[in-house]
Amino acid sequence: DWSSDVCSSDLGTRLRPLSCSRPKMLFPIANKPLIDYTLEALSKEESVDTVILAVYYMAESLVRYLGPTKYDLGILYSREQRPLGTGGPVKKAKDMLNGESFMVMNGDLLTDFDYKRLIDYHKEKGGIATIALTQVNDPSRYGSVELDWEGRITRFVEKPEFGKAPSNLINAGIYIMEPEIFDYIPDGRKVRIETEVFPKLAEEQKLYGFESHGFWMDIGEHHDYLSANERVLERNNLNECGEKTQIAPSTVIKKPCNFGDNVRIGADCVIGPNVSLGNNVQIGKGCKIENSVVFEGATIEDYSSVKGAILGENSVLERWVKVESGSLVGDYAQISDGVTITEGVTICPSKTIEESILTPKQVM
Numbered sequence: 001d002w003s004s005d006v007c008s009s010d011l012g013t014r015l016r017p018l019s020c021s022r023p024k025m026l027f028p029i030a031n032k033p034l035i036d037y038t039l040e041a042l043s044k045e046e047s048v049d050t051v052i053l054a055v056y057y058m059a060e061s062l063v064r065y066l067g068p069t070k071y072d073l074g075i076l077y078s079r080e081q082r083p084l085g086t087g088g089p090v091k092k093a094k095d096m097l098n099g100e101s102f103m104v105m106n107g108d109l110l111t112d113f114d115y116k117r118l119i120d121y122h123k124e125k126g127g128i129a130t131i132a133l134t135q136v137n138d139p140s141r142y143g144s145v146e147l148d149w150e151g152r153i154t155r156f157v158e159k160p161e162f163g164k165a166p167s168n169l170i171n172a173g174i175y176i177m178e179p180e181i182f183d184y185i186p187d188g189r190k191v192r193i194e195t196e197v198f199p200k201l202a203e204e205q206k207l208y209g210f211e212s213h214g215f216w217m218d219i220g221e222h223h224d225y226l227s228a229n230e231r232v233l234e235r236n237n238l239n240e241c242g243e244k245t246q247i248a249p250s251t252v253i254k255k256p257c258n259f260g261d262n263v264r265i266g267a268d269c270v271i272g273p274n275v276s277l278g279n280n281v282q283i284g285k286g287c288k289i290e291n292s293v294v295f296e297g298a299t300i301e302d303y304s305s306v307k308g309a310i311l312g313e314n315s316v317l318e319r320w321v322k323v324e325s326g327s328l329v330g331d332y333a334q335i336s337d338g339v340t341i342t343e344g345v346t347i348c349p350s351k352t353i354e355e356s357i358l359t360p361k362q363v364m
Contacts, residue, residue, distance in 0.1 A: 016328075016346070016348075017312070017328060017330035017331070017346060017347070017348045017349050018295075018310060018312055018328060018330065018331070020330070020331075020348075020349060021312075021313070021331050021349065022058065022061060023058045023061055023062060023107075024107065024108045024219060025062060025107045025108065026061060026062065026065060027219065027225065028276065028278060028293070028295070029110060029219075029225075029228050029229050029232050029276075030229060030232040030233050030236070030258045030276055031242075031258050031259075031260050031276050031277075031278060031279075033065070034107075034108065034110060034219065034228075035062070035065075035066070035107065036070075036071075037110055037232075038105065038107075038109065039051065039066075039070055039071045039073060040071050041111075041112070041113075041115070042071075042073060042115065043071035043072055043073050045115050045116055045119075047116070047119060048073070048103070048115070049073065049074060050073065050074040050075075050076060051073050051074070051075050051076070052075075052076045052077070052078055052093050052096050052097070053066070053075065053076070053077050053078070053107075054078045054080065054089030054090075054092070054093060055077050055078070055079055055080065056079070056080035059077070059079055062077075063077060076096055078092050078093040078096060080092065087185045087191030087192060087193035087196060087197055088185070088189065088190055088191045090104055090177070090181070090182075090185060090193065091182060091185040091186075091187060091191070094179075094182050097179070099179050100179070101122075101176065101177065101178055101179070102176075102177055103115070103118075103119070103174065103175065103176055103177075104174070104175040104176075104177060105173060105174050105175075106173035106174075106218065108218050108219050108220060109172070109173050109174070109216070109217070109218055110215075110216075110217045110218070110219065110228045110231075110232070111172070111174070111214060111215060111216040111217070112214045112215045112216075113132060113172070113174060113212050113214050113216065114212065114214065115174075117210075117212075118130065118132055118174065118176060118210050118212070119176060121151075121208075121210045122176035122208070122210070125150075125151060125208045127152075127178075127201075127206045127207055127208045128177065128178050128180045128181055128184075128201055128206040128207070129175055129176065129177045129178070129181055129198070129201055129206070129207050129208070130175065130176045130177075130207075130208040130209070130210055131145070131153065131171055131172070131174075131175055131198070131207065131208070131209050131210070132171075132172040132173075132174035132175070132209075132210050132212055133145060133147075133169045133170065133171065133172055133209045133210060133211045133212065134169070134170060134172040134211075134212055134213075134214075134216045135168050135169055135170070135211075135213070136168060136170050137168065138162065139160060139165040139167070139168055139169075139170045140159060140160055140161060140162045140163075140165065141159065141220075142159065142170035142171055144156075144157045144160050144165035144166055144167055144168070144169065144170055144171075145157070145166070145167060145169050145170070145171065145209055146166040146167055146169075147167075147169070147209050147211075151208050151209060151210070152202075152205055152207065152208055152209075153198070153201075153202045153207045153208060153209045154202060155202065156171075156194070156198045156199055156202050156207070158171075158192075158194045158195050169209065169211060171194065172212070172216055173218065181197070184197045184200055184201065185197055215231070215235070217231065222310060222326065222328055223326065225293070225310065226274075226291060226292070226293065226308065226310065229274065229276055229293050230274040230291065233256035233257065233258060233273075233274055233276070234256055234274070236256070239253065239255045239256055239257055239258075240257075240258050240259065241259045241263070242259060242260045242261035242262070242263065242279065243261045243262070244261060244262045245259050245260070245261065245262065245263040245264075246263070246264050246265070247259075247263075247265045248265060248266050248267040248268070248269070248285070249267075250267045250268050251265050251266070251267060251268065251269040251270070251271065252269070252270045252271070253271050253272055254270065254271065254272030254273045254290075255272060255273060256272070256273060256274065257271060257272045257273065257274070257275045257276070257277075258275075258276045258277070259276075259277045259281075260277060260278045260279035260280070260281065260296060261279045261280070262279055262280045263277050263279070263280070263281045263282075263283075264281075264282045264283065265283045265287075266283060266284045266285035266286070266287070266302070267285045267286070268285055268286045269283060269285065269286060269287045269288065269289075270287075270288045270289075270290075271283075271287075271288075271289050271290075272289075272290060273290060273291070274290065274291045274292075275289050275290060275291070275292055275293075275294070276292075276293045276294065277289075277294045278294060278295045278296030278297070278298070278313070279296040279297070280296055280297045281294050281296065281297070281298050281299075281300075282298075282299045282300070283299075283300045284300065284301045284302035284303070284304070284319070285302050285303070286302055286303040287300050287302070287303065287304050287305065287306075288305040288306075288307075289305070289306045289307075290306075290307050290308070291307060291308045291325075292306045292307065292308060292309050292310065292311070293310050293311070294306070294310075294311045295310075295311060295312050295313040295314075295315070295331070296313055296314075297313050297314040298311045298312070298313065298314060298315045298316070298317075299314075299315075299316045299317070300317045300321075301316075301317060301318050301319045301321070302319045302320075303319055303320050304317045304318070304319065304320060304321040304322065304323075305321075305322050305323070306323045307323070307324055307325055308324070308325030308326060308327075309323045309324065309325065309326070309327045309328070309329065309341075310327075310328045310329070311323070311329045312328075312329055312330045312331035312332070312333065312349065313331040313332070314331060314332050315329045315330065315331060315332060315333045315334070315335075316333070316334045316335065317329075317335045318334070318335060318336050318337045318339075319337045319338070320337060320338045321335045321336075321337070321338070321339050321340075321341075322339075322340040322341065323335070323341045324340070324341060324342050324343045325343050325344075326343045326344045326345075326360075327341050327342070327343065327344065327345045327346070327347075328345075328346045328347065329341070329347045330346075330347050330348045330349035330350070330351065331349045331350070332349050332350045333347045333348070333349060333350060333351045333352070333353070334351075334352045334353070335347075335353045336352065336353060336354045338356075339353055339354065339355065339356050339357075340356040340357070340358065341353070341356070341357050342356075342357060342358045342359065342360065343360060344360030344361075345357050345360055345361060345362075345363065346361075346362040346363065347362075347363045348362070348363060348364050351363055351364075
């Protein structure tokens with residue numbers, strides 16, 4: 001049987017302040033934590049029975065949420081005392097893998113990859129590692145690869161300069177590996193597998209690439225996160241309401257949207273498209289919300305508007321507040337009456353904002 005080692009790729013610094021109080025794997029996408037999409041998909045693969053989570057940042061949040069099993073998968077935890085990069089966690093989990101082939105995934109991915117095809121391809125090629133690949137317009141944010149006619153990776157360029165990538169095929173953050181990979185990963189230190197291990201395997205012709213054309217996104221930055229929420233809502237054509245949710249008859253809901261439990265929406269609002277509202281969100285009358293994610297317990301009072309933004313847990317927008325595209329409002333932050341938050345503003349948790357912010361900046 002296979003084990004799937006799901007690794008969180010970083011501390012979520014690009015999604016601060018929201019990642020200050022939760023790991024990225026627990027960010028809700030259409031009101032379901034990101035990690036649930038991964039585990040649910042893996043549970044449908046007959047050859048996957050156990051997931052090992054390499055945990056460091058806010059590890060206890062994940063342990064509390066997932067426990068020892070979910071979706072009929074066993075869940076084990078490999079705890080890092082300090083960050084070990086992308087290769088170190090794999091080496092640290094060695095003794096939990098029982099000498100079997102295994103899959104490694106970044107923890108901030110949303111994808112519908114066909115894992116069985118990837119596993120079968122890896123077995124057929126017989127390499128030490130196989131990297132799932134996907135095509136993007138701009139590979140400079142990722143790792144670009146070049147393949148030969150047999151599917152071997154001949155060149156691996158991590159985060160190439162814009163316009164200098166060998167191809168538009170990028171490392172999708174999903175790998176199949178044989179136990180021999182541990183011979184290539186140094187012990188007891190931080191290791192970047194993309195720059196220290198994969199180039200050696202490519203040089204020895206033991207690294208293969210599997211090109212997939214399925215849905216794939218990471219949620220490394222706020223616009224990625226909003227896009228992921230939008231794509232899930234659109235793909236499932238969602239227009240769901242949780243239990244005890246109340247929406248005034250005069251309010252207009254534009255599909256797709258997803259509302260949690262005990263949501264209250266007042267009269268004459270326009271909500272949507274592409275809006276997720278967490279549990280216990282309270283919205284007054286005359287509000288407009290579009291292309292946004294509102295975490296649980298947030299309050300948006302009368303005549304306020306939110307466009308292309310993310311509002312943290314238990315945050316409060318008072319009356320006539322305007323939050324514009326690309327802004328993040330931290331947990332428990334409070335925005336006073338009549339304040340405008342312009343594009344690209346980040347407000348840290350528990351801050352009170354009493355004056356408009358009209359230039360992009362971070363409010364500590």
